[in-house]
Amino acid sequence: MAQYTRVSGSVGLITLQSPPVNALSAAVRQGIVDLMQRALSEPEVKSVVICGQNGIFCGGADIKEFGGQMSGPPLIPMIHAIEAASKPVVAAIEGIALGGGLELALGCHYRIAHSKARVGLPEVTLGLLPGAGGSQRLPRLIGVPAALDLITTGRHVTAAEALKFGLVDQITDHNTVNVAVKFAQRVADQPLDARRISTHPCLCPSDVAVLFEEVMQRVRRTARGAIAPIACVQAVRAAATLPYNQGMERERELMATLFTSGQARALQYFFFAQRAVGRWSMPSGARWDTSKPRPVHKAAVIGLGTMGRGITVALAQAGFSVVAVETQEKQLMEAKQAISGMLERGAKRRGVAPALDKINYGRNIQSVADVDLVIEAVFEDMALKKKVFQQLSAVCKPSTFLCSNTSGLDIDQLACQTRNPELVVGMHFFAPAHVMKLLEVVYGPKSSPLAVATAMQLGKKIGKVSVAVGNCRGFVGNRMLKPYLEQALFLLEEGATPEFVDQVLEEFGFAMGVFRMSDLSGLDVGWKVRLADGLAMPDPTMGQPTRLRQGRRYSPLGDLLCEQGRFGQKTGRGWYQYDKPGSQVAKPDPWLHSFLDEYRARHALVAHRIDHQEVLERCLYSMINEGFRILEDGIAAGPEDIDVIYVFGYSWPRHRGGPMFYAATVGLNKVLERLEHYYQAHPDVPSLQPCHLLRKLVASGSPPIQKWREVIKKVRSQL
Numbered sequence: 001m002a003q004y005t006r007v008s009g010s011v012g013l014i015t016l017q018s019p020p021v022n023a024l025s026a027a028v029r030q031g032i033v034d035l036m037q038r039a040l041s042e043p044e045v046k047s048v049v050i051c052g053q054n055g056i057f058c059g060g061a062d063i064k065e066f067g068g069q070m071s072g073p074p075l076i077p078m079i080h081a082i083e084a085a086s087k088p089v090v091a092a093i094e095g096i097a098l099g100g101g102l103e104l105a106l107g108c109h110y111r112i113a114h115s116k117a118r119v120g121l122p123e124v125t126l127g128l129l130p131g132a133g134g135s136q137r138l139p140r141l142i143g144v145p146a147a148l149d150l151i152t153t154g155r156h157v158t159a160a161e162a163l164k165f166g167l168v169d170q171i172t173d174h175n176t177v178n179v180a181v182k183f184a185q186r187v188a189d190q191p192l193d194a195r196r197i198s199t200h201p202c203l204c205p206s207d208v209a210v211l212f213e214e215v216m217q218r219v220r221r222t223a224r225g226a227i228a229p230i231a232c233v234q235a236v237r238a239a240a241t242l243p244y245n246q247g248m249e250r251e252r253e254l255m256a257t258l259f260t261s262g263q264a265r266a267l268q269y270f271f272f273a274q275r276a277v278g279r280w281s282m283p284s285g286a287r288w289d290t291s292k293p294r295p296v297h298k299a300a301v302i303g304l305g306t307m308g309r310g311i312t313v314a315l316a317q318a319g320f321s322v323v324a325v326e327t328q329e330k331q332l333m334e335a336k337q338a339i340s341g342m343l344e345r346g347a348k349r350r351g352v353a354p355a356l357d358k359i360n361y362g363r364n365i366q367s368v369a370d371v372d373l374v375i376e377a378v379f380e381d382m383a384l385k386k387k388v389f390q391q392l393s394a395v396c397k398p399s400t401f402l403c404s405n406t407s408g409l410d411i412d413q414l415a416c417q418t419r420n421p422e423l424v425v426g427m428h429f430f431a432p433a434h435v436m437k438l439l440e441v442v443y444g445p446k447s448s449p450l451a452v453a454t455a456m457q458l459g460k461k462i463g464k465v466s467v468a469v470g471n472c473r474g475f476v477g478n479r480m481l482k483p484y485l486e487q488a489l490f491l492l493e494e495g496a497t498p499e500f501v502d503q504v505l506e507e508f509g510f511a512m513g514v515f516r517m518s519d520l521s522g523l524d525v526g527w528k529v530r531l532a533d534g535l536a537m538p539d540p541t542m543g544q545p546t547r548l549r550q551g552r553r554y555s556p557l558g559d560l561l562c563e564q565g566r567f568g569q570k571t572g573r574g575w576y577q578y579d580k581p582g583s584q585v586a587k588p589d590p591w592l593h594s595f596l597d598e599y600r601a602r603h604a605l606v607a608h609r610i611d612h613q614e615v616l617e618r619c620l621y622s623m624i625n626e627g628f629r630i631l632e633d634g635i636a637a638g639p640e641d642i643d644v645i646y647v648f649g650y651s652w653p654r655h656r657g658g659p660m661f662y663a664a665t666v667g668l669n670k671v672l673e674r675l676e677h678y679y680q681a682h683p684d685v686p687s688l689q690p691c692h693l694l695r696k697l698v699a700s701g702s703p704p705i706q707k708w709r710e711v712i713k714k715v716r717s718q719l
């Protein structure tokens with residue numbers, strides 16, 4: 001797991017060998033310990049270079065080991081031994097030096113990096129802190145402000161930025177190992193005392209106490225309940241205020257708390273979940289590793305409203321030639337201006353030239369005749385989308401992939417409008433489409449593995465986390481949102497206020513509660529869908545009760561607000577009031593409270609006291625129950641798909657792993673028991689009825705989430 005060679009006569013070269021990222025597994029640590037001893041004991045060897053095989057220095061501690069019993073030599077004494085070595089040790093950093101990998105490099109006496117290398121301490125993103133001395137050495141090397149930035153954000157920095165910080169000693173465009181070996185020869189007889197970072201004083205600005213206070217406040221504000229960023233600040237504060245040994249002791253205490261926390265487990269689960277969604281499969285048996293995508297060079301976007309503009313920007317920024325079509329002249333002019341502005345701002349932020357020349361605008365759908373892939377982004381109206389798909393099928397090359405950016409309409413109905421339904425998939429982007437990371441790639445019954453593979457690859461190329469899901473109303477994300485929204489409305493009917501429900505959800509960690517989120521997205525969006533579905537039309541003459549529709553409980557509260565022209569932020573009124581239309585500062589609205597009182601009186605509803613627990617359980621467990629139904633139906637291949645969708649698309653707090661992981665941490669039997677309780681109290685609400693898969697998992701002894709797929713397979717085969 002690590003190899004030793006003597007090079008240029010006097011340099012001991014230790015090469016980490018643990019594909020794919022040379023993580024510091026027990027075997028690699030053992031290798032480093034043994035080979036360092038060998039290098040130090042060989043009299044011919046005057047200095048040492050540590051590098052990683054295949055152009056990758058080290059991706060850090062082996063995250064897979066965190067779940068089990070740790071064995072092998074521990075990291076901290078290993079790094080101390082390197083730092084204390086009597087011969088100079090040089091880190092040759094190619095590719096990446098992340099987490100424990102950078103901490104290893106910080107224990108070395110010198111660091112040489114390739115100009116394309118990236119370094120960082122991303123432990124915070126895994127619910128940890130740089131617990132192998134990184135929180136104590138980094139501030140001593142680059143100063144407290146820069147160390148706080150890197151450690152609390154976990155961001156990766158380029159070699160050039162690392163050089164500016166003084167984090168590396170030299171960067172090179174040549175073979176890094178060769179340069180490091182020559183460097184090691186040059187410094188072979190240099191004194192080492194000043195090179196041992198742990199002996200340095202910590203570089204603090206004069207107002208360091210104020211700095212820590214400010215950073216702590218910012219971190220608390222943005223952490224949304226995550227504990228690791230706070231512990232990171234505390235660890236750096238220990239470096240700034242305590243001698244090294246005491247700082248290390250504080251680092252150890254903080255790390256021990258984090259290491260065993262549920263948040264670290266959730267974040268580490270999520271790390272692997274993000275990677276698991278790339279290994280997609282379809283119920284037909286088609287899979288990521290047996291389905292080849294076709295290259296896309298030129299794409300088209302049809303419809304330049306908000307979504308179409310964002311998609312165009314995302315494609316152009318990633319280097320695709322785009323034909324952007326909008327049939328309305330005025331809309332087209334506005335869109336051109338908006339898209340150029342978005343591209344220019346994005347380019348300025350990234351320090352590159354704006355990709356304005358990548359886009360050709362047109363009003364005629366004929367102009368997409370030669371593209372490889374089209375993304376339709378017209379208004380969410382099935383009749384309109386069908387028409388567009390018929391036109392596209394007539395105009396485009398027979399091999400063109402036809403994709404719809406629908407947020408929940410039936411992909412199969414669109415596919416049926418075309419000559420080649422196997423080339424039709426959904427590509428559900430999230431607003432703003434050039435910013436949000438999530439893409440649901442939706443396959444219908446006729447979609448080919450080729451089309452899914454191509455859409456998944458396109459998603460990756462434009463920087464999205466793409467999740468392949470089956471075709472059903474609302475797909476995964478919006479289907480699960482429905483019972484969540486429904487419960488929030490029922491809670492208002494029963495006595496809660498929008499402020500209280502939002503407060504509970506925001507304390508849980510959502511960026512925005514359900515009502516603030518609805519005000520932001522616009523209440524009219526859902527209203528139009530409910531109108532089209534015949535739900536939002538109470539017809540007293542037909543004897544249809546206001547609070548019962550299609551045989552189940554229904555809350556018309558959202559419809560009533562829309563009838564008053566209260567569409568949310570854009571009209572300055574919704575579940576909250578705003579200073580003016582477009583303002584984002586939500587304030588409780590006395591009108592809304594009286595409206596709710598009157599509504600309850602009209603329907604003889606007696607408001608009762610609703611507590612935190614009820615809000616959380618009803619909103620979240622009904623959503624989770626739908627998640628189990630989705631798994632049962634084969635719409636998502638596994639719980640990881642759902643969790644990734646919820647974290648990236650719906651601001652589910654990442655440190656809680658996603659809704660399905662959360663259910664596992666709460667305990668499936670508890671989720672089942674509480675759903676049974678609420679369903680008994682509300683038998684006219686089918687979304688509270690525990691689904692078969694949840695019962696089956698509990699009956700199977702609530703296996704760990706990694707084993708759910710086995711139970712899901714059995715349940716599906718029985719259906």
Ligand SMILES: CCCCCCC/C=C/C(=O)SCCNC(=O)CCNC(=O)[C@H](O)C(C)(C)COP(=O)(O)OP(=O)(O)OC[C@H]1O[C@@H](n2cnc3c(N)ncnc32)[C@H](O)[C@@H]1OP(=O)(O)O
Pocket residue numbers: 020021023059060061062063064075096098099100101122123126128129130131132255259272275276
């Ligand atoms: C009390 C105990 C004290 C312990 C002290 C601990 C102090 C140190 C802690 C740490 O070091 S925590 C780990 C810090 N490192 C990271 O967070 C890096 C994580 N990895 C990445 O960001 C990326 O993987 C990458 C390295 C930038 C590479 O990205 P790329 O897009 O090229 O490939 P991926 O698909 O992401 O990864 C490929 C493959 O490698 C697996 N992997 C990556 N890093 C690790 C790792 N550190 N440990 C184990 N496995 C890792 C990854 O899961 C992929 O495999 P599959 O999941 O697809 O099988």
